[in-house]
Amino acid sequence: MSIHHRMRHAVALTLALLLALLLGAPLASAVAGPASTAHADLDAYIRERMDATGTPGLSYAVVGPDGPVHQRSWGHDGRGAPVTADTPFLWGSVAKPVTATAVMTLVQDGRLALDDRVVDHLPAFRFGGAEHASEVTVRHLLDQTAGIPAAATFKVTDCHDPDCPPPADRISALDDVTPLGPPGAEYAYTSANYLLLAAVVEAVTGRPYAEYLRTRVLRPAGMDGAVADGASARERRLAPGHQLMWGRPAAVADGYDEHGAAYGYTGGALHDLAAFAALQLRRGKAPDGARILTEESVRLMRTEGTLASGEGTGYGFGWRVGGLEAPLDKAVWHIGASPGYSAMLFLLPGQNQALVIQQNLHGLLQDEAIMEVGFGAARILAGGEAPSDAPSMWLYDLTIWGTTALAVLMLLAAARSVQLLIRRSALRTSRARRVMVTALWAVAGALPGVLLAMLVKFMGVEQAWSWFPDLCIALWVAAVAGVLVIGLRLAGAVRPARRRESPAVRENPAVVAAAPGSDVPAVQ
Numbered sequence: 001m002s003i004h005h006r007m008r009h010a011v012a013l014t015l016a017l018l019l020a021l022l023l024g025a026p027l028a029s030a031v032a033g034p035a036s037t038a039h040a041d042l043d044a045y046i047r048e049r050m051d052a053t054g055t056p057g058l059s060y061a062v063v064g065p066d067g068p069v070h071q072r073s074w075g076h077d078g079r080g081a082p083v084t085a086d087t088p089f090l091w092g093s094v095a096k097p098v099t100a101t102a103v104m105t106l107v108q109d110g111r112l113a114l115d116d117r118v119v120d121h122l123p124a125f126r127f128g129g130a131e132h133a134s135e136v137t138v139r140h141l142l143d144q145t146a147g148i149p150a151a152a153t154f155k156v157t158d159c160h161d162p163d164c165p166p167p168a169d170r171i172s173a174l175d176d177v178t179p180l181g182p183p184g185a186e187y188a189y190t191s192a193n194y195l196l197l198a199a200v201v202e203a204v205t206g207r208p209y210a211e212y213l214r215t216r217v218l219r220p221a222g223m224d225g226a227v228a229d230g231a232s233a234r235e236r237r238l239a240p241g242h243q244l245m246w247g248r249p250a251a252v253a254d255g256y257d258e259h260g261a262a263y264g265y266t267g268g269a270l271h272d273l274a275a276f277a278a279l280q281l282r283r284g285k286a287p288d289g290a291r292i293l294t295e296e297s298v299r300l301m302r303t304e305g306t307l308a309s310g311e312g313t314g315y316g317f318g319w320r321v322g323g324l325e326a327p328l329d330k331a332v333w334h335i336g337a338s339p340g341y342s343a344m345l346f347l348l349p350g351q352n353q354a355l356v357i358q359q360n361l362h363g364l365l366q367d368e369a370i371m372e373v374g375f376g377a378a379r380i381l382a383g384g385e386a387p388s389d390a391p392s393m394w395l396y397d398l399t400i401w402g403t404t405a406l407a408v409l410m411l412l413a414a415a416r417s418v419q420l421l422i423r424r425s426a427l428r429t430s431r432a433r434r435v436m437v438t439a440l441w442a443v444a445g446a447l448p449g450v451l452l453a454m455l456v457k458f459m460g461v462e463q464a465w466s467w468f469p470d471l472c473i474a475l476w477v478a479a480v481a482g483v484l485v486i487g488l489r490l491a492g493a494v495r496p497a498r499r500r501e502s503p504a505v506r507e508n509p510a511v512v513a514a515a516p517g518s519d520v521p522a523v524q
Contacts, residue, residue, distance in 0.1 A: 039070040042377055045386055046357070049373035050074065052390065053361065056242050056249050057083035058373075059270040060357040062381060063277040069353070071270060077360060078239035078251035078340070085270040088227055088236040089358035091343040092336025095266035097301070098217065098276060099194050100142055100318025102201060102209075104297040105216045112204050114139040114300075118146075118196065121203040125171055125196070128179035135183045138200060141193040142317040143305035145186065147179035153190045154459045157263060158339070158466050160255030167199035167209065167259055187305065187313040191263035194318075198262035210261050220286045222275040226268035228261040238267065241340020242361040245470045246400060249361055253340025255466055264338050270358060273345065277354035280332075280347055302332050324375070327382040335371050337362040339466040344374030348382055355381050364467050365396035403474040406448060410481035413441065417488035438493040445485040448478030 039062065050058055057075035061068040073083045081087075091098075106112035112121075118136045119125050125133050128147060140146040155173040159165075180186040198209040205212050210229040218226045227233045233256050240254035257265045279286065284293025293301075304321040305313040314323040319332050332347040342362040346355045357374050368391045376386035452475040455464050465472050 038381070042070075042380055043072055045380060046072070046373055046377055047074065049376065049390070053366065053370050053373075053393070054244070054247075054249050055359050055361045055370070055373075056251075057087070057360040058358065059083055059085060059087060059089065060355070060377070061085075061270055061274045063274045063281065063354040063356060065278055065281040065352060067278050068271070068274045071274070073270065075360075078241060078254075081239070083360075086225070088225065088233075088238050088267055088269050089343060089360060090227070090238070090241065090265060090267035090338045090341035091273065091358070092264045092338045092341060092362070093191065094273070094334050094336040094343045094345050095261060095264050096194055096336070097280075097318035097334055097345070098213070098266055099197055099262040100301055101293060102213045102217050103138070103142065103197055104293055104301065104317070106201065106204055108294055108297060112138060112200070114142070118200065121200045122168060122171065122196070124168070127171070127174040127177060132179050132183070137183065138197070140183045141197050141200070143187075143313060144189050144193055144315050145184050145305060145307065145313065146193055146196075147181055147183055147186055148174065148188060148190050148192045149177065149180055150188050150190045151458065152177045152192045154463045155192070156195050157191050157257065157260060158255070158463045159257050159260070160462060160466065162258075164258055167195050167202065167262070170259075171196060171199060182308075184308050187307060187315065189315070194263035195260070198259070201262075209259070213261065213266075217292060218272075220290065220292050221279045222287050223268060223272040226266065226272045228266055230256055230258045233267075236268070239360070241338070243340050243363045243469055244361075244366060244396065244400075246404065247397070251340075252469055253338075253362075253466070255339060264336060267341070267343075270356070273343065273356045273358060274354075277345055277347065277356050281352060281354055327384045328375075328378055331378065331382070333378070335374060337364075337367065337370075339363075342370055344371065344378075346374065346378040346381075348378070351382065353381070363396065365399055365471075366393045369393045400470055400474065403448075403451075403471055403478065407474045407478035407481065410445065410448060410478045410485060413445070414481045414484040414488065417441075417485050417492065421488055421492045438489045441489045442486045445482030445489075448475055448482045451475055452479050 042062070046058065046060060049055075055075065057077050059071070059073040061071035063069065071085060073085055073087065075083045077083055077087055103112065107114060115137050117134060118138065118141065119134050125136070127133050127136065132147065136146045152174055155177070156170040174192060180188055201209050201212055208229070213228055214226070218224070218228065225236060227236055227238055238256070240251040242249040242251050243253050244250075245252065279292065283295060283298045284291055286292050301317040302319055302321060303316050305315055307313060314321060318334070320334055321332055322329055324331055324333075328346070330350055332349065333345060335344045336342065340360065340362055342359045344355070344357045348354060355374070355378050357377065359370065359373070362370055372390050376390065379386055452472070455468070455472070455475065459467065
């Protein structure tokens with residue numbers, strides 16, 4: 001290259017550098033064009049899902065190894081304040097990989113082994129009888145293969161009373177639960193496994209689980225604003241979450257399980273959840289370079305469990321592994337919910353990035369529709385397209401409006417029964433017909449009470465109210481009205497008949513004796 005060309009090249013380079021310095025922001029924006037377009041697509045999709053589900057507040061971030069590279073917050077919290085990146089949410093079962101991280105720090109320190117028997121740390125553990133309990137290990141709890149059925153979750157979780165017992169004092173509720181099979185034979189996802197892990201951590205360390213978690217995981221990972229117990233929830237001014245009440249979100253979910261951080265009551269602001277995702281992308285390294293997790297711990301946590309039959313479980317240690325269609329087939333992920341809150345975390349190892357989403361709305365009958373925002377957004381981030389046939393909330397609509405219609409029907413039936421009893425005007429019918437009609441109303445009146453009893457038996461009173469407030473109200477009203485209908489109809493069936501008398505009968509009561517089919521004795 002000639003001197004002349006070198007000079008022209010140098011001048012051009014200098015001018016380009018000066019232009020870059022003067023117009024740095026526009027140039028940076030132009031360079032980031034493709035990523036910004038992808039993020040704009042994410043923004044649009046997430047806002048669309050918020051509108052579809054009526055979610056009051058949401059906060060999300062695309063995360064790289066060094067933290068968020070794109071984040072947005074919309075809506076309001078349960079007190080009406082605008083949602084920002086500093087607004088705390090609860091994460092539900094996204095707490096499970098956080099718990100597994102804490103457990104693995106004890107394993108790394110040699111204070112706990114994956115194949116330790118749970119009874120060696122919790123002598124009161126008697127799930128399935130002494131023989132079964134003696135075979136359950138820490139590994140079985142982590143990968144959800146201890147044989148505890150999913151229905152047992154409600155026996156030990158979602159305790160919102162101020163004097164709720166600590167984890168070790170709840171495990172006796174599992175004593176009469178029948179195991180699904182020997183430990184390691186069946187996979188069943190249940191928060192009971194992770195409540196037991198909290199009890200194990202407390203037994204090994206001699207400290208409350210939340211305190212150990214904060215010392216060994218949350219603070220080193222940069223999750224300083226995380227919620228892990230009642231004190232931190234109050235300090236962070238955690239607002240009530242939202243649940244649908246007859247189709248409209250209401251900030252009624254204000255319960256908190258003081259000892260539930262291990263399975264679902266960990267939470268925090270967007271930067272806290274993003275910090276945990278970044279920790280995982282750095283494969284266990286804290287922001288200062290120190291190791292919270294070893295490479296081996298990270299590998300074990302993301303390795304799919306295998307049953308005794310050789311079948312894969314789709315679950316590692318606190319992580320769901322794969323199980324989704326491409327381009328998310330290699331994702332490591334977890335979703336979670338507590339009453340009124342939901343969260344999602346997707347690790348995309350091939351792209352070295354993650355997606356975290358927090359919402360202040362959840363209900364079990366709307367779970368699929370509410371969680372779709374995470375799966376669709378993760379597909380977009382991974383280079384795919386969100387499904388065009390997003391799930392609706394038809395199950396919720398069918399259940400709540402059907403139950404409400406039943407409650408209205410029972411109230412109308414109760415009012416009609418009062419009217420009939422006062423007037424005694426349904427007495428022209430035969431006794432057999434009255435008995436048949438009364439029996440039919442007894443069955444109809446008992447139905448709401450039976451449904452409410454089944455719900456309470458399956459979940460417990462507190463859990464049923466926490467997860468299904470509007471359904472419980474509708475069933476309770478229907479059940480009370482049904483009892484009234486039964487009582488009033490029975491009273492009407494056994495009460496003596498009073499017929500409408502014609503003037504001739506009133507003037508000559510003896511005529512009654514000649515009335516065909518009369519049940520009234522003739523006047524002597």
